[in-house]
Structures are given as C-alpha cells and as structure tokens.
Amino acid sequence: MSIKQRGEIWWCDIARPDGTRLRRSLKTSDKLEAQELHDRLRSEMWREARLGQKPKRSFDEAALRWIQEMEHKRSLDDDRSRIKWIRPHLKGYTLDQINNTVVRDILEKMQPRGKPMSGATRNRYIALVRSIIRKAHREWEWLDAAPAFRLYRETTRRIRWLTPAEAKQLIKELPAHWKVIVQFALATGLRKNNILQLRWSQIDMARRVAWVHPDEAKAGRGIGVPLNQTAVNAIQACMGAHDEFVFTFEGKPMRIDSNSAWRSALLRAGIKDFRFHDLRHTWASWHIQNGTGLAELQEMGGWESAEMVRRYAHLAPDHMHSHASKLDDLLGTNNGTFTAQNEKGLTRKIA
Incomplete structure (x- = not known):
C-alpha cells in the first residue's frame, strides 16, 4: 500500500520514474484526503519526468511552505500578517x-485601514511576494524562471516625536494599563514588541537593568537596558499583576495588535500622525537634544548601524556652531555686526 498511517498522520511511499522513492508525511489524518494528495503527487512526478512539465503550484502552497521553512526568521509574524492580507x-x-503587474494592481486596490497604502508599505508586500517566488524558483524548483518586481518610490518620512508637554497630555488621556507602558517606552526607547513581551526574568531591580535577548531583538543582538527612575516606577506599578509578564491587562499579557485605547487617547490628546513606534523616536530625540552622543545612543537603542542613528543628528546642531563661526571673519562680522559695501564702495554696518 502506497499510503501508510503513522499515529494519526498518513504518509506516502511513491516510486519515482527514475527508480528513487519519495517518502514523506501527507500532513493529514483523513485517509481520503491523503489518498487524493498521493495520487496528485504521483501524477505530477510522472508529467514532470515524461513530459518535462512542472506541476502548477498555487500561491497558497508556496506561502505555507515559506512559513514552515522560515520559522527561524525574526520577522515571521510580519510575514504571516502580510500573507493573511494578500x-x-x-x-x-x-x-x-x-x-x-498582478501584484501592483492588487496593492493599489488594497486598503487595510480604509485608506491607500503608502509606497513603503506596498514595498513590504512586494518584497515578501518576490522572496517567496524566488525561493520557489531557486530552491524548490517549482518555477523555470522568476519575474522581476519593481518597487515603489518611498518618500523620506520625517522623524515624528513629541514635546514633553505633548507626552504628558497623552499619558493623561491613557487608561492605567497603557500609562505605564508609554512611560516605560519613553524612558527606555524599547520597541513595542519587546515591551509587551518583557518578562520578570529579564529584569534585575537591584542593579536597575533589564535586557532583551538576541532572538527577541530586531538586530539579532542582545540589548542591555539601563532603568532610570521613570522606568523603575512603571515596573513597580505592575508588580503582582502576573507571574511571568510585566505589562498585562486584566491578568493577561497584552496583545501586540491591541490599539483601540491608544488611538482613542491620541484623539483626545489632539495628537495626529503618531504611531506607537514614534515613542522610540521621541526617546531618541530627547536624548540627542540633551547631549547624549550618537555612539552611546546606538548602544542604548540596539541599532545595528550608526547610519540608523545619524537620522537624529540634525536635532542637536550645537556642536556645529564653532565651525559655522569660521565664516564670520570672511563676512566681516564683528560682535554681531555685519559690514557691507554699497555700489560706491562705501561701507555700512548692519546690526
């Protein structure tokens, strides 16, 4: 018999035209479904061997295999979410x-939140579909060729950050379980996922330090998080609520996609065009404006490259004053007065 049951799952044993055998799980406990899959695999192998025809594979098949083979990928949850939408x-x-053309037509019609996607968001979908199809071509040998995909032009997004007054107003409008989360985010600069997944085992209150494990960090490197008094206060407010997770709601860990209370608070606070991730930008901007160096900020924020941190450099141009002042002598500026010449060569001072 060419299908056999091991435990509850059916397996197949098929002889290929070249004499080798295919033995694999059919990943179903239904005998009829297993037999249908076996017959399809056998037919596909025959057509490919005798006629040189590769079996037609659906996007669903490719997406499922992608998820199964990319379990190690740190952003796999993002992939799952995008696959769900497209x-x-x-x-x-x-x-x-x-x-x-097919993918672009789809993306230009998709409106996940009731409005057209930005070029950057569309590019994330294109990159995922392109990667799946390239893998199907190069590794799985499901395709003879992979098409080229063209990305959208992305506009350079300005860094969105809050003033201290705006931050206080936002915190005032938040429910209690969100207040401590936002206070902790503004005090540490951690990403939302790292905050909501933070466990008590990752905190040493005696040393006033927390840490993010390498497999949980976006850059793949562990992050040591110094805890200032604001962060310590936020943590202490959560003690006793849950045995494992720090930040919870009604005794359960917070969901990553839980945003309704956040959006309502933004609306009441009169803050527009602001995402949770912009709290990280706010934290970095405040540090730069108060003299923290780029190298120190990179280490504290766990950024992979210095280039990612340099986008905040323009917020602290004070160190450029001495260089800018070098032109004062050339321009004839003395004690805040600029000396100019009129058309007749006579000089006059402009305060």
Whole structure:
C-alpha cells in the first residue's frame, strides 16, 4: 500500500520514474484526503519526468511552505500578517501567473485601514511576494524562471516625536494599563514588541537593568537596558499583576495588535500622525537634544548601524556652531555686526 498511517498522520511511499522513492508525511489524518494528495503527487512526478512539465503550484502552497521553512526568521509574524492580507487577492493564481503587474494592481486596490497604502508599505508586500517566488524558483524548483518586481518610490518620512508637554497630555488621556507602558517606552526607547513581551526574568531591580535577548531583538543582538527612575516606577506599578509578564491587562499579557485605547487617547490628546513606534523616536530625540552622543545612543537603542542613528543628528546642531563661526571673519562680522559695501564702495554696518 502506497499510503501508510503513522499515529494519526498518513504518509506516502511513491516510486519515482527514475527508480528513487519519495517518502514523506501527507500532513493529514483523513485517509481520503491523503489518498487524493498521493495520487496528485504521483501524477505530477510522472508529467514532470515524461513530459518535462512542472506541476502548477498555487500561491497558497508556496506561502505555507515559506512559513514552515522560515520559522527561524525574526520577522515571521510580519510575514504571516502580510500573507493573511494578500492571500485572498491571489486566490486562484498559480505561481507562474504572478508578476509585477498582478501584484501592483492588487496593492493599489488594497486598503487595510480604509485608506491607500503608502509606497513603503506596498514595498513590504512586494518584497515578501518576490522572496517567496524566488525561493520557489531557486530552491524548490517549482518555477523555470522568476519575474522581476519593481518597487515603489518611498518618500523620506520625517522623524515624528513629541514635546514633553505633548507626552504628558497623552499619558493623561491613557487608561492605567497603557500609562505605564508609554512611560516605560519613553524612558527606555524599547520597541513595542519587546515591551509587551518583557518578562520578570529579564529584569534585575537591584542593579536597575533589564535586557532583551538576541532572538527577541530586531538586530539579532542582545540589548542591555539601563532603568532610570521613570522606568523603575512603571515596573513597580505592575508588580503582582502576573507571574511571568510585566505589562498585562486584566491578568493577561497584552496583545501586540491591541490599539483601540491608544488611538482613542491620541484623539483626545489632539495628537495626529503618531504611531506607537514614534515613542522610540521621541526617546531618541530627547536624548540627542540633551547631549547624549550618537555612539552611546546606538548602544542604548540596539541599532545595528550608526547610519540608523545619524537620522537624529540634525536635532542637536550645537556642536556645529564653532565651525559655522569660521565664516564670520570672511563676512566681516564683528560682535554681531555685519559690514557691507554699497555700489560706491562705501561701507555700512548692519546690526
């Protein structure tokens, strides 16, 4: 018998045309479904060996295999979320039918939050679909060729940060379980995922330090987090609420996609165009404006490259004053007075 049951799952044992055998799990406990999958695999192998035809693979098949093989990827949750959104639009498409035009047409119609996607967001979807199709071509050998995909032009997003007064107003409008989260974010600069997944085992109150493990950090390197008094106060307010997680709501860990209270507070505080991640920008901006060096900020924030930190440098131009002043002598400026010449060569001072 070419299908066999091991435990509750059915497996297949198929002889290929070249004499080798395919033995693999059919990943189902239903015998009828297992037999149908076995027959399809056998038919596909015959057509490929005798006729040189590669079987048509759907996007669903490719997406499922991608998720199974990319379990090590730190951003796999983001991939799952994007696949969830784009999958209904690619239903019925085989991989060889998916190209740049198809994906762009879909993305230009998609409005996950009731408004058109930005170029940057669309590019994240394109990059994922492109990676899946390239893997299907280069590694899985499901395709003879992979199409080229063109990315959208991305506008350079300005750094959005709050003034201390705006931050206080936002915190005032938040419910209690959100107040401590935002206070902790502004005090440490940690990303939302790292805050909501923070465990008591990652905190040493005696040394006033917390840490993010390498497998939880975006850059793949551990982050040591010095805890100032604001951060310590936020942590102390959460003690006793949960045995494992620091930040919770009604005795349960907070969901990453829980945003309704956050958005309502922004509306009441009169703050527009502001995401939770912008709290990290606010933290970094405040540090730069108060004299923290770029190298120190990079280490504290866990950024992978110095270039990512330099985007905050323009917020603290004070160290450039001595260089800018070098032109004063050339321009004839003395004690705040600029000496100019009129058309007749006569000089006059402009205060």
